Amino acid sequence: MSGDGSAPVVRIKDLHKSFGDLHVLTGLNLEVRPGECLGIMGGSGTGKSVALRHVIGLMEPDSGTVEVFGKEVAALSTKELRALRRRVGYVFQEGALVGWLTVEDNLALPLRERGKLSEPEIQERVAEALETVHVTGAGKNFPAEISGGMKKRVSIARALITRPELVLYDEPNAGLDPEISRSINALMREVSDKLGVTSLVVEHRIECLQRVADRVLFVHEGKVLVDEPTEAFFQPSHPRLRAFLGYQQEPAR
Amino acid sequence: MNPDSLPSWWPLLLTVLFAAALSHAIWNSNGPRALLEEAGARLVLLAAVFARLHHLPKRRGWLLIQVRSAAIGNLHVISLVGVFIGMIFALQAGIELARFGQQDQIGPLVAAGIAREMGPFITALVLASTYGSAMAAEMGTMAVSDELTALEVMSIDRISLLVLPRVVALAIVCPAMTVISDMVGIIGGGFVASAQLGVGWDLYLDSAFTSLSGLGQTIPIPKDVFGGLFKSFCFGIAVALISCASGISARGGALGVGRATSRAVRDATITIIVANYFLTWMIYR
Ligand SMILES: Nc1ncnc2c1ncn2[C@@H]1O[C@H](COP(=O)(O)OP(=O)(O)O)[C@@H](O)[C@H]1O
Ligand SMILES: [Mg+2]
Numbered sequence: 204m205s206g207d208g209s210a211p212v213v214r215i216k217d218l219h220k221s222f223g224d225l226h227v228l229t230g231l232n233l234e235v236r237p238g239e240c241l242g243i244m245g246g247s248g249t250g251k252s253v254a255l256r257h258v259i260g261l262m263e264p265d266s267g268t269v270e271v272f273g274k275e276v277a278a279l280s281t282k283e284l285r286a287l288r289r290r291v292g293y294v295f296q297e298g299a300l301v302g303w304l305t306v307e308d309n310l311a312l313p314l315r316e317r318g319k320l321s322e323p324e325i326q327e328r329v330a331e332a333l334e335t336v337h338v339t340g341a342g343k344n345f346p347a348e349i350s351g352g353m354k355k356r357v358s359i360a361r362a363l364i365t366r367p368e369l370v371l372y373d374e375p376n377a378g379l380d381p382e383i384s385r386s387i388n389a390l391m392r393e394v395s396d397k398l399g400v401t402s403l404v405v406e407h408r409i410e411c412l413q414r415v416a417d418r419v420l421f422v423h424e425g426k427v428l429v430d431e432p433t434e435a436f437f438q439p440s441h442p443r444l445r446a447f448l449g450y451q452q453e454p455a456r
Numbered sequence: 457m458n459p460d461s462l463p464s465w466w467p468l469l470l471t472v473l474f475a476a477a478l479s480h481a482i483w484n485s486n487g488p489r490a491l492l493e494e495a496g497a498r499l500v501l502l503a504a505v506f507a508r509l510h511h512l513p514k515r516r517g518w519l520l521i522q523v524r525s526a527a528i529g530n531l532h533v534i535s536l537v538g539v540f541i542g543m544i545f546a547l548q549a550g551i552e553l554a555r556f557g558q559q560d561q562i563g564p565l566v567a568a569g570i571a572r573e574m575g576p577f578i579t580a581l582v583l584a585s586t587y588g589s590a591m592a593a594e595m596g597t598m599a600v601s602d603e604l605t606a607l608e609v610m611s612i613d614r615i616s617l618l619v620l621p622r623v624v625a626l627a628i629v630c631p632a633m634t635v636i637s638d639m640v641g642i643i644g645g646g647f648v649a650s651a652q653l654g655v656g657w658d659l660y661l662d663s664a665f666t667s668l669s670g671l672g673q674t675i676p677i678p679k680d681v682f683g684g685l686f687k688s689f690c691f692g693i694a695v696a697l698i699s700c701a702s703g704i705s706a707r708g709g710a711l712g713v714g715r716a717t718s719r720a721v722r723d724a725t726i727t728i729i730v731a732n733y734f735l736t737w738m739i740y741r
């Protein structure tokens with residue numbers, strides 16, 4: 204971890220982003236502290252993915268700042284951005300594994316491209332990563348040949364293989380049935396606890412964040428409305444969040 | 457219709473129609489500015505590929521795979537098309553030559569026509585429609601399924617990994633396939649020459665190959681063959697570059713991939729035809 208232990212890993216200040224007339228983020232503020240797993244909850248199309256894209260430097264803010272590891276992402280040179288991205292893992296919603304590479308080659312790709320490790324070392328890391336995500340025996344398969352849950356595991360493994368300090372998850376439960384979702388959530392929790400990786404999880408499924416997050420934010424119309432530890436978050440008092448979570452008039456169960 | 461009976465404004469009408477069609481095309485392509493920007497982006501991509509040529513040793517595995525699938529996958533198409541092009545050419549030229557009793561000249565005529573023009577041209581068109589479309593679809597699928605973004609996020613050089621091997625592969629395969637289509641084309645012309653025009657095989661082949669062996673002044677290899685192959689080389693690069701670029705810029709799911717693919721084939725075809733004129737002018741003026 205860079206700097207002193209208490210400095211936030213990600214700090215987003217007053218982030219605004221519009222696409223034409225569509226104001227997606229309207230003053231988003233958040234901090235991710237070292238070692239924690241922060242969940243962001245919000246409906247579809249509220250700009251959760253857009254926020255993540257700012258963190259990894261795929262988009263630039265209209266105004267406001269996004270700092271990762273204490274550096275303002277939009278102000279980095281290409282080289283510095285590359286260096287920053289090497290410290291971050293990104294798990295895409297659809298997995299985004301390279302279709303023409305086997306599972307093993309997908310995992311080895313970032314290491315091979317970086318060219319720092321020898322081939323035996325890479326093989327070792329790949330095997331280790333597959334073990335971490337509890338995938339064995341599918342290494343020689345292509346992504347199209349494995350199940351959705353397996354794909355998600357492999358994409359988590361790919362995000363972890365470079366040993367990042369921060370992992371971003373974009374809707375990790377999307378497209379998975381409840382049982383597989385639970386196992387993926389358990390895996391994410393395991394990664395966060397065992398490897399001590401800081402995590403930022405974007406999801407609209409209650410169960411996922413309940414299981415995985417230490418703290419949850421509720422984003423509505425481009426702003427953070429609620430910021431609570433997980434337990435308290437799911438006993439909501441804010442009317443908008445109550446409506447979102449499906450609580451009617453009766454008090455929280 | 458007798459040309460004399462056409463009114464004098466006939467060429468003017470043609471010109472106006474042509475101009476109208478052209479402006480319609482430019483209008484539909486989001487204006488000339490977008491067109492220029494697109495062309496500029498492709499030149500930038502070409503420069504980026506050149507700047508990464510030293511990565512080739514590292515990419516030889518992918519290069520080999522691309523070469524193999526581009527060459528072997530299309531060999532039968534090129535051969536079939538090549539034979540028929542040779543036959544058509546011989547037939548058309550033969551009919552005219554026979555009128556003057558000059559059918560003995562069919563060999564050199566077919567050889568030059570194919571080596572200079574039809575071989576490179578048809579090979580590039582076939583590769584654009586078969587392999588170019590496949591490349592655009594592959595890259596487009598990667599683009600719309602976030603795979604390209606994933607590579608970017610992992611700080612992987614996508615041009616070096618994806619575009620470089622494809623461009624170099626077609627720069628090799630296109631001329632190589634042209635040699636094949638030249639050869640089968642000349643042989644196809646021979647079928648027609650011997651079966652339909654009564655020119656002997658020996659005379660045909662002998663005169664065909666003799667005519668091709670005239671060496672160029674600057675480069676001591678047969679000029680017609682070299683000129684054709686140089687064109688092929690350029691066409692190959694253009695096809696790969698255009699296909700990759702339109703694939704990479706695909707957006708919006710399966711529909712976007714479809715659009716990118718058809719745009720790739722369209723643009724490659726136009727580029728081959730237009731570039732053919734300018735390359736021909738450069739080489740043979
Ligand atoms: N690159 C873009 N160009 C235009 N509009 C975009 C772009 N990215 C996202 N949007 C729009 O921003 C809104 C928020 O998108 P997103 O962050 O993907 O939502 P979600 O919270 O479901 O992840 C959507 O309406 C989407 O259409
Ligand atoms: Mg999203």
